[in-house]
Amino acid sequence: MNDSIETLKKRILAARGEIPSDLVLKGGKIVNVFSGEIQEGDVAFFDGIIVGVGAGYQGKEHVKLEGKWVTPGLIDGHIHIESSMLPPSRLAAELLTHGTTAIVSDPHEIANVLGLDGVRFMLEDSRSIPFDIFFMAPSCVPATHLETSGATLGASELSGLKDDPRILGLAEMMNFPGVIMGDNSVLEKINLFSGKIVDGHAPLLSGHDLQAYLTAGVRSDHESTRKTEGFEKVSSGMMLMIREGTAARDLEELLPLVNKKNSRRFCLVSDDLHAEDIANRGHLNVTLKKAVRLGLDTVTAIQLVTLNPAEYFGLKNRGAVAPGYYADVTVFNDLVNFEPLLVYKNGRKVVDSGNLIGFPVKQSHEVSLGVTRHKPLRIAPIDPNSLRVPHMGAKAKIIELVPGRIITTMRVEEVKSEGGYVVTDIDSDILKLCVVERHQASGRIGFGLVRGFGLKKGAIASSVAHDSHNVIAAGVSDGEILRAIERVKTMGGGLAVAAGHEILAEVPLEIAGLMSREPLDTLVRQLEKVKKACQHLGSNFEEPFMMLSFLALPVIPELKLTDRGLVDVNKFEIVPLFSKKE
């Protein structure tokens, strides 16, 4: 807060009660994250700052809270905005209604598509809104060498981000093998951000390798899924971010780790939160409700989403209801259900009775156009014949889905063919899978076979395909696959469901092929429609597009597909679809 002296003087006058505050919240139960206690009293705002907590403040406006609960605005220390399919400003508006006033985000997805332009879009779209979005510089672009991404961000590219005050450090260093093997390009990035924060991502890393990862400078982890794992990481000095998102929910397992001695070393984060979840459930408020229900002390739980992330990230004057802190405050009806009644950001009311008010219409549409029109999906024209895959006469490697998980298993068996070309096998639930390169219009297409989707007809395609977000499609016939891909291309990115000559449903994701230009409710309706269309085609899954999107992620075992071909993840190399003839 480098404010003018005159501003500071007025705040001091208001704090002393010599001039009225702008607003006084009267008679609330204030969660004091410093003392760990509940304090009854007033909270006075002036000029966007909390100037007084206690008794005897007079304001131009008074709000009687009558025993409602006052907490700091919630802070999510790790969330990927793109997973919500909303651009930053729209997501911000939604999260406010759940009591959140700040997030720290890793723009990993858009950076893999658009590089620094993507990061700049995220910064621009979130500027000057009544919500704080901080970013970590994406550390893994591209995620691997086994796929084609839209950009390569090395230390020299990232150095341009380092001095932005909203870039807090280096985002989750997923390439933990690169760290512990001493990969130059990886260590250069860590070194670049050694004066800031370096977040980690290291599932199951343990023992000396974990010590090495920390020695390199990594200071957090949000991938722990087991108590022993979490305990070792916290004891080794990591800020343990307990993840409770749409796909991964670790709270129940990890919460018993939190105790009075170590609670300052934990945060609650979302990581990935889908649009439907935000619309139907909420955000950190839902996690708080669950944590308290599971037995965590209420004030401790609130510290995990306020003071703790603020301290870890060095967010000055945030994370507490205290004089000199930003007037980012949430008023909850109770600390059981954590339903926000009022939310203030910089002293301005942005949520009333749980509803968003006065959130400025961010011209994210216009801004986002810069992102889409200048960089539409660059897919080379596809000849229908080019989708044909010659049958090589031996057993093929089939990607077998594991319901509810993003890992797959590899099956090697004989597959059906017609006229020398591989065909889908509905009886065995084997579909054709392809990944079309979308960044350079190279015409490169990777082919595979996937078992478990359950489609009896039609095809589905998506420009959301972790981590490089090439266009991935699965379907029964080449024609339907092509139709779905073409639709995704025409929309400038998105999800499409094709059957015969028709498109049954679609979700346009025009911002980098990842995010929608529609409001949340429209987006959710579109998503429900594609889901129903998939079920209509025979899909077995709750979230067929989520399953599809992870089939291109070559760091998750066991067999995946990129535009460069099938990836045997255990070997970490491209392998042919057909085994060598015996």
Place this chain on the structure above:
Amino acid sequence: MNDSIETLKKRILAARGEIPSDLVLKGGKIVNVFSGEIQEGDVAFFDGIIVGVGAGYQGKEHVKLEGKWVTPGLIDGHIHIESSMLPPSRLAAELLTHGTTAIVSDPHEIANVLGLDGVRFMLEDSRSIPFDIFFMAPSCVPATHLETSGATLGASELSGLKDDPRILGLAEMMNFPGVIMGDNSVLEKINLFSGKIVDGHAPLLSGHDLQAYLTAGVRSDHESTRKTEGFEKVSSGMMLMIREGTAARDLEELLPLVNKKNSRRFCLVSDDLHAEDIANRGHLNVTLKKAVRLGLDTVTAIQLVTLNPAEYFGLKNRGAVAPGYYADVTVFNDLVNFEPLLVYKNGRKVVDSGNLIGFPVKQSHEVSLGVTRHKPLRIAPIDPNSLRVPHMGAKAKIIELVPGRIITTMRVEEVKSEGGYVVTDIDSDILKLCVVERHQASGRIGFGLVRGFGLKKGAIASSVAHDSHNVIAAGVSDGEILRAIERVKTMGGGLAVAAGHEILAEVPLEIAGLMSREPLDTLVRQLEKVKKACQHLGSNFEEPFMMLSFLALPVIPELKLTDRGLVDVNKFEIVPLFSKKE
């Protein structure tokens, strides 16, 4: 730690156990400030960094700890180096032997004498030693307008310090009335350091005024002396630094405030620690011993002098025994007496069996010469007659000492005179007191009378006189007073005890008139000698020079003396020695 990639790679190899570490502490009980637990295992150092905590590390050197206790090097978050009368590097060497590896210091005293030159001396003298000395930029130079200091440091002067990585923020803002009254020059300094830390100093500040002080940006306090006061300050968001120094000891009163919910918001600090105390007792280790004896959980107590100050001041990679942290480690024989056996700084052993080893001889002598020779005490020649104080025929204001405290009371009564001049009154224990301006050779001398020293003959003089450090002297006769003052001048600063024509004892303090060039043991012997000399003259006090040094501090009630005259502290103005004739 912006290290080269090659350095980082080697550290990672050592962390993974692929190359031997430099040193492995084997079989210690490690105090884990993150988990709050005691962990048995090894600690591996490589290249000055902790690279592994756990089992299975091999080093070029092994140290068997056999159950001894391993803690992070202790950190003192608030200490005035000058109070020890040792220059930074010498103090550092002494504190190491008590298990401390880092301090945060306010060079308030030397800055009041030498301005930025003094701060630069402190920075220079503490550079490249195996001990971390961080500084806060002195906020109150001069301390008041009622005295003559050696420098004036406004925001523009301080701005040159702001970007030094060892300057962590703005030092204790003692002028809290200036803050809450919105004084421009005060707020400019706070604003200048708004991106860093602003320490506080606000005895008994409460209610709306305390809220105002915090609103201005102040974030800590070490002046609390009562539980209610401390509780309000912690609850308001202050880092509460519990002071346990030579003169002020607040631990016993404040420790009951610390509980499992709020312990992260407390530190233990020294503030002022005298040479004899360091030699005879210790430092934070003694405070730890007392805190644990008073019932504080041991690991919590250690957090208060390691992780807590490190987090508050943003000291990266310090305050924990964890991979990636600096290898600043203390090994204690037990966590009851807290006697350090071994101390490592940046992985190098600096204390063995409690004794300092391998501490580089810092040429503080040479460096300090720059400070003394260029700026000796600038005292105008004093004519013996100029010490005479005309008796104005009415009652005089007498400064009455309060044993063991730095406050005084004001007594107004008739005083003895001879030939129209005031004379001392041994029977009533009233001595003459004067403060000689020493920065500008202005010849200005303030006169007063003090009751309570008990001197029956002789005089004492000192160049340590808070906060402007003019030369203060008290004595029976003008001749003896002059002799003591002249001796202080000749020494280039220090303490002197005169009787008749002799100097009975002296302590040269050649560095700015505040610090000695001698080793601690020599200094302590000198100090003992002056103390005995005072007793010989009839002094009642344990610490007569400490009592003397605070008589010039015009911010402590009730009546004080500066070079400009008597200060009625409650009125905060200069008042005449004699009351108006009635």
